[in-house]
Amino acid sequence: MAAKPSKDGDFLKHLEAYLAKRDGVDKLLKISRYASKFIISSSLLPHAHPLTRRLKSFESSVGLSRKAFRLGKFIQDVNALRSVAREKNQSRQFLLLSLLAYGGEGIYYFVEQIVWLSKSGLIDARHARELQKVSAWAEFVGYIGSITLKVGDLKELDEKLKCLNSSVEIADVRDENCEEEREKLKVLRLKMMMKKMSILQDFADGLMALADIRDGKGKIFTPFVLSCAGLLSALISTHKNWVSY
Template identity: 85%
Template structure:
């Protein structure tokens, strides 16, 4: 389905498709959670206000629900690693970054399942703090790999854009039709914009993972800053999922 057809789709039909996907619901929960954190940390409401206590309870409940939604999600990283390994004519750097990105994220999602079982009370919680530390480290490493991969993708897209622009310039000089190339330029520029947004999202999520590693110690890891980072990440990922479905 092309972009024009997607834009003409009925909103409720589009919303139904979006909510039928696990990531769609997960990102809406993420927005709810970090919007609650933002309200609490920004002191919009007094600390002793009854709604503040309710928001804290709601935020904690949504956080646990999101862990349940990730059940089995590490499989997508296993498959992504398999797909990357099958790609031909790629540099060694690509394979290394893919291993770091998908491997780190896969370990994170796998460990998060155990953390969820611990927090939900099914297994003993005595190792919960150690598991959360492993989860945070693997998530952080995964984001480093993901950002590096996307930077490499941006370089490739930039080269492609330059080639297309050169082709258009030559076609204009020769008074030839270059509408197809112009459409390709629009597509490449859209991909570059989405890739940049995705890098920004990874930076925001990486900041939160680093805060978990450092147990929130440091001025940059204040609850307000982290809630803003989480909300930014949630909005970007929601936008990406919305236009892709």
């Protein structure tokens, strides 16, 4: 993935700002983890190869590290729900979908903290499996709400794009200056592209959550398919975070 330089053209300063955020480090860890899974599942290396065993150990360690990075992250979903609740004139459908999206994700992040404490050995690991199942269900429900909300946003952006396109076409016919409208058009198209990428990421993450719910049972839930889904999600989320800094 080609890295986009910072606004002042200093790539290293942009990278420093990116790595200063926990989401930035988390996404790089996510790429490392699913790249390792991809190499292992694609049989690029023999099963008994020493590097294969090392990659499995590395992947497991990175997975546990990512759980630690999410400590307290559920608070952002609590605040998102508070923000939605304060907004007036919202439809019941929007409120319900927001509850599914932010509530599901918030429960997922909260339970993941307990799973991390369990896997790190601080608390009894007897209920780790049940907790992971709860975590997967909450994550899956969150993605259903998130995808539905984003599809609605995409429809609104598409309507705005059509209106703006019409204005630019009329201005072109009249030979009028419409540089401001053209700039808005570029911004709107970029927003639509990012929204589509975000929906694709949610589908990929949702597939992995569903695999956890079904304990990997199902023809589609092969290690190779899931590693590809994870790597795709990691690259998209890394790109989104990179351009936002």
